[in-house]
Amino acid sequence: MTYLLRVLLTLALLTGTAVFAQGEPPAVDTTLVDTTTVAPPAPVTGLTGKDRDNDHGHAIELTWTPSVDDLENPSGARSVLRYRIMMWKPTEAYRVDTLRQMYDMVRSNYAPIRVYKPLVDSALILIDQGMVDVSALPFEVLLPEGINRTDAPAEMMKYVRKALQDTLAAMTAQVDISKDSVKVFRSNFLAAVESLPEAFNANGPSSGHGAWDSVGAEVPGATFFRHAGSKEEVSPDFLPDYADLYYRVDAATSDPAVYTASDVCGPVQASGQWYNSGRTVVLISVIIFTILTVVFVQQARRGKELYVRPLAGIEAVDDAIGRATEMGKPILYVLGLGAASDIATIASFTILSRVAKRVAEYQTQLIVPTYDPIVMTVAQEVVKSSYLDAGRPDDYNEDIVYFVTQSQFAYVAAVNGVMLRQLPATNVYMGKFYAESLILAETGALAGSIQIAGTDEIAQIPFFVVACDYTLIGEELYAASAYLGGEPVLLGSLKAQDYAKALFVVCAVAGFLTLILADATGAHWLAQFKQWFMVAD
Amino acid sequence: MKKTSVIILSGVVILFLVSWLVKGASLSGEENPYLQGFLTTFAAFLTLAVFSFLYRDNPFYKFAEHLFVGASAAYWMTLGFWQTLVKKLIPKLSDGLANFFEVPTEEHSYWYFLPVILGLLLLMRLSKKGGWLSRWPLAFIVGYTAGINFVGYLRSDFVKQVSSTFVPLLIDWQGVGHFFSNFSLAIDGQFVMMLANVVIFVGVLCGLVYFFFSKEHTGLFGTASRVGIWILMITFGASFGYTVMGRISLLVGRLTFLFKDWLGLIS
Amino acid sequence: MRRQLPFVLVFLSGFFMIFQYFVPHQKSEFVYEFLLDWLTIIGGFAMALGIWSLIRVSYDRIKRQRENWGYSVITLTGLFLMMFFGITNWEDGSFGVYIYTAEGLSNSMFVHFFDFILIPIQATMFSLLAFFIASAAYRAFRARSVIASLLLLAALIVMMRFNPIFGAWIETVANWLMNVPNLAAQRAIVIGLGLGMVATALKIILGIERGYMGQG
Incomplete structure (x- = not known):
């Protein structure tokens, strides 16, 4: 306001x-005005419109053949400087x-x-x-x-x-502004929106009840326009579904008065779809991946041994807890800046539960400062039940996991303070990290702690690799989480991941070969293979 | 308190006061010069306090750290209160409250009582008996994002990567004879470009082999995995090197504040 | 029921989100946006939990006069002052309900706190990275294994890419490193990470992964 x-x-x-400035001479308009008259250009032809596929509705796609006099066409008059897309709006729509x-x-x-x-x-x-x-x-x-x-x-x-007077007048003059009037205006407006499709259906351009409205413009040479309206009734761009819409495209010249309208195309109706066919390849992947995971989890459940190669970072976790116990120093566990629902944070919770259990068994001290209140809640729950599992529920207290602040660098400042004052034997960083990764890891390294890190933020992995003793790179974080979760069924998904990677390799090699063959033999239909993996936005 | 501590502390206090007065005097003509002087001096003091941490932990750093934690926590809470609860929730529930907080009214939707209930259930954590209820909102949040992530990452990190790995090995291919007669080692030459595509392709495969967990990395598989980790390390080094300059410029920004805005030594 | 019901809720909300990804229709989109609003609102309530924890820990430290308890007084002072200025409309000694404007919170004391306390400390903390990246580089210099040397070498080439002493070739090599091996490695990591996340998400939806609810 x-x-x-x-x-x-x-x-x-x-x-x-x-x-005030009226006394000064008027500024000279230096824009060159083309005074020669422009002849009306040839119209756009072949205008067709259809509902946009795979969307929530409220959008129409138009295609056409450009005017012969398009600027981009050297053999024509080149007088068409832009295309104006016009939609027929019945009187009711203006109301x-x-x-x-x-x-x-x-x-x-x-x-x-x-x-x-x-x-x-x-x-x-x-x-x-x-x-x-x-x-x-x-x-x-x-x-x-x-x-x-x-x-x-x-x-x-x-x-x-x-x-001031004008502002006041604008605010109060036209309408009576009161609590009740808001409701009246709302219901009037919504009732009118409700009847909008009928109004469109009953009053086409031939009825004369309405006027053409510009809904967009395109550059010379364009053959396509997407009229993407809004689905929100309160938005000025609202475009109703299941309403007969009529379009025409004007070939416009440098003279606003000279343009040629195309034939009217319509009626077309916008509507939403119930299945996005552009995402079928994702659906297939979902099904394959789910089947793979379920199969391997079932195998694991039935007691089949699943081999997982050793990861240095995982073994280091147990060693580090033992070291902290020997030194009588605490262990600092940092969950990063992720939300409780971030997958990396969830993987970190599983690792935390293992660490907390060991810590409880060895009766070492654990410090978990958190950045997000919900993460704090979950971490408290995780640590509490780990202490319970370890048979030491009395050693648990609510201060092990505490909230610091939801500001990136204030959190870093506080965690740095913990590192320098409580001198933890081991710092574990697992979860989502951003620019603070290096500040944390370097401070910890300077304080002489053993450091183990894992993150899914690719940009931060280099800093952890340089400053930490062990770093779980990318996917290793999830592998570690499955491994340390202590339940064989969790490992089943690792097997599924590996199969998916193998599938990727097969597809990639196949794609590589088809492209070579397509180029070498000129059989370009082979390149179509790539299209199978294209996903609609 | 030790003698040296007293000396240092009083030195800092004196410097602070001097800076406040001098800065205030230099700003006369502006609105509230001495408030501005104080604030600028305080900001400079906090800046130096944080830098002092590089030497070692000390009371000034502790002061800045604790002030920062408290104030920033409140800052985010306040923002959350106004932007989430007042702006998003209140207009959906009550006209009276919306007018009280001066936010535009909206059509009521009593469905919005459900997140309020879930939010309150989350707060049940504070009670010993009802703590288990806080798992419900948590279940909703985790399930919701797990669903989004499941399809989202499958699409962006898997399906889309398949098609972008399909790089043509033969670029501008006009037969073997043409290839050899125009052979060059230039960076934008046909050979080097083709080599790059092969390196990318092999690099991706070797990197993936490194991430295979259910097979021992021995033999040919082990070699590929080793090549994979080399490529990963080269990449980490490159992005480390790439970041250095950007980080240095952050420091330059802070030094500019100290020397220009506070001390006025450079203009 | 206490234990199982949350997992039913996880499954339902997770399944719905997968379902809606394939259904572009407005009705499914409507539910999606609606639930997204819920999520932010629940998050707003969660702030109270965090603030409560911060107050409790600080108060406890002061009450028991633990080491450095004096600084907890500063934390609480900063917290309450900022909250006071952020929630009330206290200016010139008069109170009122705060008016939320399009420009955000405009209480002058709140703005001063932000500009002269939060911003300087935040920017300085961030700028510490300049020192830390230097010390990290020094740490990398002492590397003795093959893979660490590779990292160092690549870092040096990219760092020196604009240095005229080495001539133009170094920039060419650095660009090649950024465009070729970097692209390959990034893609391998992204695919691995993506699959790890997808698998974890699926385990969560199916109720196989339960560690985050405090039950292994």
Whole structure:
């Protein structure tokens, strides 16, 4: 609201400045105006429209053949500088626009006006009494450069006064703004929107009830336009579904009055689809991956031994806990900046549960400062049940896991403090990390702690690799989580991951070979293989 | 307190006061010069306090750290309160409250009482008896994002990567004879470009082999895995080197504040 | 029921999100956006938990006069002052309900706290990276294994890429490193990571992974 006031005031003051500047000679318009008359260009032909596929509706796609006189066509008159896309809007649709604007104004003005009206009123009185100190007004007034804020010319105050009055008038004049009127405007507007498709269906361009409205423009040479309307009724771009829409494309020239309209195309209707056929390849992957995982988890459940190669970082976790116990120093576990629902954080919870269990068994001290309140909640739960599993529920206390702050560098500052003051024997960083990774890992290294890290943030892995003793690279974090979870079924998914990777390799090699063959033999249909893996957005 | 500590502390206090007064005096003509002077000096003090951590942990750093933690926690809480609860939730539930907080009213949706209930259930953690109820909102959050991530990553990190790995080995191929007669080692030459595509292709495969968990890395498989980790390390080195310059410029930014905005030594 | 019900909820919400990915229709999108709003609102409530934990830990430290307890007083002071300025409209000694404007919170004390306390400390913490990247580089220099040397070599080439002493070839090599092996390794990591995340997400939805609920 203050914003509106400011904009209006600025506008008024700029007008005022223009009045001041009237004595100066008018600026010369140097734009070259082509005074030769332009002949009407050839029209766009073959205009077709269809509903956009695989979407939520409210969008139409138009294609056409450019005008012969297109700027890009060297053999024509080259007079078409752009294409204007026009949609037929029945009278009712224009009425809905008006209702929308009024509802919008009432809705957004109702609350602030209660506060601002008295302020504006009192400011008007002050100005009438000859006040020239703009900074004394209860809101900011933007003055043109060079005008003194505490001693504005009386002329200027006149414009301020006018702007204030206009703003007040705009807020109150047209409509009665009250709690009830908001509801009335809302229901009127929504009822009108409801009947919009009928209005479109009954009043095509031939009925004459309505007018053409520009919905976009395209550059010369274009043959395609996507009229993507909004699905929100309150948006000015709202485009109804299941309504008969008619389009035409105007070939426009440098002279606004000279253009040629194409034949009208329509009716076309926009509608939403229930299945996105562009994502079938993802659906197939979902099915394959789910089957693989379920099969291997079942195998593991039945007791089949699944081999997992040793990972240095995993073995280091157990060693590090033993070392901390020997030294009588705590272990610091950092879950990173992820939310509780980030997969990396969830993997980290599983590793934390193993660490906490060992810590409880060895009766070492554990410190878990957290960045996110929900992560804190979950981590408390995880650590508590690990202590329970280890048979030492009494050793658990709520201060092991605590919240610091949700500000990246404040969190880092606090964790650095812990590292330097409590000198943990081991620091474990598992989860999501951003720029702070290096600050944490270097401080820990300088403090002499053994450090183990794992993150899915590719950009941060190099810093951990340099500054930590063991780093779980990328997917190894998830492998470690499955491995340390202590349940063989969790390992089943590792097997599924490996099979998916093998599948990837097979597809990649096949793709590589088809491309070579396609290029070497000229059989370009082979390159189609790539299309199978394309996903619609 | 030790004698040296007292000396250092009083030195800092004196410097602070001097800076405050001098800065305030230099800003006369502006609004509230001494408040501005204080704030700039305080900001400079905090900057130096954080830098002092590089030497070792000390009371000034502890002061800055603890102030930062408290104020930033409140900052995020306040923002969450206004932007989430007031802006998103209140207009959906009550016109009266929306007007009280001066936010535009919206159509009511009583479905929005459900997240309120879930939010309150989350707060049940604070009670000893009802703590188990806090798992419900958690289950909703985790399930929701797991679902999104499952399809999201399968698409972006798997299916899409398949098609982008399909790089043509033969670039601008016009037969073997043409290839040899135009052979060159230039960086944008046909041979080097083709070599790059082969390296990318083999690199991806070897990198993937490194991430195979259910097979021992011995024999040919072991060699591929070793090549994989080499390529990974080269990449880590390259991106480490790439970041260095950007980090240095951050330091330059802070030094500019100290020497320009605070001390006014450079203009 | 206490134990199983949350996992049913995990399964249902997870399954719905997979389902809606393949259904572009407005109705499925509507539920999706609706649930997204829920998520942020629940997050808003969670802030209270965090603040409570911070207050409790700090208060406890002060009460028991633990080491460095004095600094906890500073934490609490910063917290309460910032909350006070952020939630009330206290200015010039008068109170009122805070007016939330499009420009954000405009209470002048709140802005001062942000500009002169939060920003300087934050920017300085961030700039510490300049020192740390130097010390990390030094650590890398002492590397003795083959793979660590590879890392160091690549880092040196990229770091020196604009250095005229080495001539133009170094920039060529650095660019090649960034465009070729880097691309390959990034892709291998992304595929591995993606599959790891996908597998974990699936385990969560199917209730195989339960560690995050405090039950292994």
